[in-house]
Amino acid sequence: MKGGDATRPWGRWLVIGIPLVWLTLFFLLPFGIVLKISLSQGALAIPPFQPWFGMEDQWLNATLANFRFLLTDNLYAAAYLNSLKIAAVATFACLLMGFPLALGIARAAPRWQAVLLLLVIVPSWTSFLIRVYAWMGILGNTGVINTLLLWLGLIDQPVVMLRTDFAVYVGIVYAYLPFMVLPLYATLVRIEPALLEAAADLGAGPATVFLRIVLPLAAGGILAGCMLVFIPAIGEFVIPELLGGADTLMIGKVLWQEFFNNRAWPLASAVAVVLLGLLLAPLWLFHHQQARSMALHR
Amino acid sequence: MSADEGFLSLRALARSFDGVGAVAHVDLDVARSEVFALLGPSGCGKSTLLRMLAGLERIDAGSIRLDGEVLNDQPAHKRPVNMMFQAYALFPHLSVADNVAFGLRQMGMNATRIRARVEEMLELVRMSDHAARRPHQLSGGQQQRVALARSLAREPKLLLLDEPMAALDRQLRVQMQRELREILRSIQITCVLVTHDRDEAMTMADRIGLMQAGRLVQVGPPEEVYDRPRTRFAAAFLGQVNLLEGVAESAERIRLAGRLLPTRGAVPGVLTTVAVRPEAIELHLSAPAHGQALEGTVRGAEYMGAHRVLEVAVAGLPQLAVIIAGSAQKTPPVGSAVWLDWWADDAVVLEPDT
Numbered sequence: 001m002k003g004g005d006a007t008r009p010w011g012r013w014l015v016i017g018i019p020l021v022w023l024t025l026f027f028l029l030p031f032g033i034v035l036k037i038s039l040s041q042g043a044l045a046i047p048p049f050q051p052w053f054g055m056e057d058q059w060l061n062a063t064l065a066n067f068r069f070l071l072t073d074n075l076y077a078a079a080y081l082n083s084l085k086i087a088a089v090a091t092f093a094c095l096l097m098g099f100p101l102a103l104g105i106a107r108a109a110p111r112w113q114a115v116l117l118l119l120v121i122v123p124s125w126t127s128f129l130i131r132v133y134a135w136m137g138i139l140g141n142t143g144v145i146n147t148l149l150l151w152l153g154l155i156d157q158p159v160v161m162l163r164t165d166f167a168v169y170v171g172i173v174y175a176y177l178p179f180m181v182l183p184l185y186a187t188l189v190r191i192e193p194a195l196l197e198a199a200a201d202l203g204a205g206p207a208t209v210f211l212r213i214v215l216p217l218a219a220g221g222i223l224a225g226c227m228l229v230f231i232p233a234i235g236e237f238v239i240p241e242l243l244g245g246a247d248t249l250m251i252g253k254v255l256w257q258e259f260f261n262n263r264a265w266p267l268a269s270a271v272a273v274v275l276l277g278l279l280l281a282p283l284w285l286f287h288h289q290q291a292r293s294m295a296l297h298r
Numbered sequence: 299m300s301a302d303e304g305f306l307s308l309r310a311l312a313r314s315f316d317g318v319g320a321v322a323h324v325d326l327d328v329a330r331s332e333v334f335a336l337l338g339p340s341g342c343g344k345s346t347l348l349r350m351l352a353g354l355e356r357i358d359a360g361s362i363r364l365d366g367e368v369l370n371d372q373p374a375h376k377r378p379v380n381m382m383f384q385a386y387a388l389f390p391h392l393s394v395a396d397n398v399a400f401g402l403r404q405m406g407m408n409a410t411r412i413r414a415r416v417e418e419m420l421e422l423v424r425m426s427d428h429a430a431r432r433p434h435q436l437s438g439g440q441q442q443r444v445a446l447a448r449s450l451a452r453e454p455k456l457l458l459l460d461e462p463m464a465a466l467d468r469q470l471r472v473q474m475q476r477e478l479r480e481i482l483r484s485i486q487i488t489c490v491l492v493t494h495d496r497d498e499a500m501t502m503a504d505r506i507g508l509m510q511a512g513r514l515v516q517v518g519p520p521e522e523v524y525d526r527p528r529t530r531f532a533a534a535f536l537g538q539v540n541l542l543e544g545v546a547e548s549a550e551r552i553r554l555a556g557r558l559l560p561t562r563g564a565v566p567g568v569l570t571t572v573a574v575r576p577e578a579i580e581l582h583l584s585a586p587a588h589g590q591a592l593e594g595t596v597r598g599a600e601y602m603g604a605h606r607v608l609e610v611a612v613a614g615l616p617q618l619a620v621i622i623a624g625s626a627q628k629t630p631p632v633g634s635a636v637w638l639d640w641w642a643d644d645a646v647v648l649e650p651d652t
Binding site for chain 1: 352353354373374375376379380381383384385387388389390391400401404405448449452
């Protein structure tokens with residue numbers, strides 16, 4: 001008895017402790033470093049910022065100058081807002097496409113569900129970068145779509161799609177659709193068919209059944225899917241870099257440029273810290289809803 | 299036939315899945331305000347039949363007529379029929395009151411009338427104190443009451459109950475059966491219920507329709523179906539029964555184990571099966587004067603509280619079950635000789651199973 005009691009906490013600490021150590025070492029600590037750099041002054045040095053505890057007169061070199069700079073140049077605000085807009089629109093597009101897809105899979109015969117889910121996931125087995133490059137081949141002026149349309153005689157000139165915001169949307173929706181479909185499927189498949197029948201039995205037509213029963217019961221999945229698409233889409237760098245035009249302004253691109261092109265590590269860090277701050281609100285909302293739906297389902 | 303007798307009328311109703319008939323050629327009339335139980339083993343087609351009434355299952359052939367109106371092509375949400383689902387199917391995201399109001403909202407009723415009707419319904423099922431609760435906060439019996447209130451709220455012409463007691467434990471079942479029966483009687487609603495539990499069918503229903511392999515094999519009041527079963531299946535499904543086979547000597551006599559025992563309506567000279575309920579058998583501790591009782595030996599006794607079931611072996615017949623009431627003193631000991639006979643009405647001549 002005593003031995004059992006003594007060993008159980010050990011196992012528990014191990015289970016909680018390993019991810020805790022992992023997150024501390026590889027997430028919290030690096031973030032602390034980023035936060036520290038964002039409060040440092042830039043310098044022509046390696047690494048390109050001044051240490052907090054300089055040899056000179058100041059005893060602490062911490063500064064909010066980088067954050068203040070983000071406010072002075074409109075570029076940053078515009079990049080943040082544009083990222084929010086692109087992520088929001090892409091998330092909504094994912095929802096519009098993902099919902100019928102998830103519903104279709106959830107309603108399919110059980111032996112087909114696993115196959116259909118696999119088809120949603122299979123593209124992710126190829127490198128993300130290669131799949132984005134593939135879209136360059138599809139959307140380009142000599143790409144698959146334009147070649148086909150020209151051959152059919154529907155257009156005389158190639159339609160410019162690559163290096164536009166449109167291409168960025170296509171890329172994000174394509175890349176993140178599985179993250180929308182999977183949580184949606186998980187909630188939709190749990191809705192008891194008897195609930196839909198009961199609603200119909202009580203006089204609700206198909207549209208009402210969908211709006212009053214299916215949508216509310218899928219709310220958790222909708223929110224989860226939207227968060228899983230929205231949050232990474234905001235900071236997306238590869239897709240706007242490869243598919244977007246020079247004028248496609250996204251904060252991920254700005255961050256990259258500050259860090260690598262301008263070697264402004266403190267400013268880049270400040271950009272990253274603010275981005276994280278912006279994401280805290282939706283994350284909190286998501287967490288709140290998860291806790292609520294868990295309480296609802298016991 | 300008066301209009302009330304054929305309030306709900308099914309004609310040649312049929313439905314098959316992948317070529318297999320789930321419901322085959324069902325003819326049935328249910329009277330206004332009648333509680334009718336479809337009784338049968340699982341897979342007999344009773345649930346399919348109920349779902350066809352609700353509009354949740356397609357009709358392959360035949361017709362459903364309710365109060366003079368053909369329902370065949372009406373979708374579920376347009377039928378004046380409401381169903382209480384087996385696991386109740388309460389909407390988990392809505393409160394008790396909103397669950398009950400759901401059907402009323404679809405009727406375009408105004409908010410004041412909806413509130414009044416919801417209150418009335420919750421009072422009927424004694425759930426007024428729980429109006430704001432969510433379904434998962436309720437016990438099984440409470441959930442059933444809410445489901446009943448929800449299905450009665452729209453004042454359907456026909457109420458359907460799908461295995462109403464299946465989700466409740468035994469103790470609660472008896473109590474809820476009584477409550478449900480009283481509510482159904484008090485509001486005079488026409489009701490078709492589906493069950494595999496013969497006790498439930500017998501206590502709840504005015505008439506029982508016994509189903510086997512998609513067909514109605516016998517329809518009648520509980521006493522009639524129990525006392526005068528038509529087939530072996532009907533006899534065995536309604537309760538414990540002794541099925542005895544012998545050649546009929548006359549319309550009133552059947553030869554069993556060398557004796558002539560009373561029955562009614564047998565065809566002379568034909569090998570006949572009679573059904574005798576264990577409680578209909580009279581047990582004698584000495585040979586009766588008429589000399590035609592079956593002579594047997596007690597092989598065992600099962601104590602059931604209010605009564606005992608004796609197992610009696612009679613040479614040339616399968617072992618018989620005999621129910622006797624009373625105290626242990628009156629019970630013949632195992633191994634003792636006993637004589638069995640019965641009244642002519644209690645040995646029911648069966649038709650061959652179809």
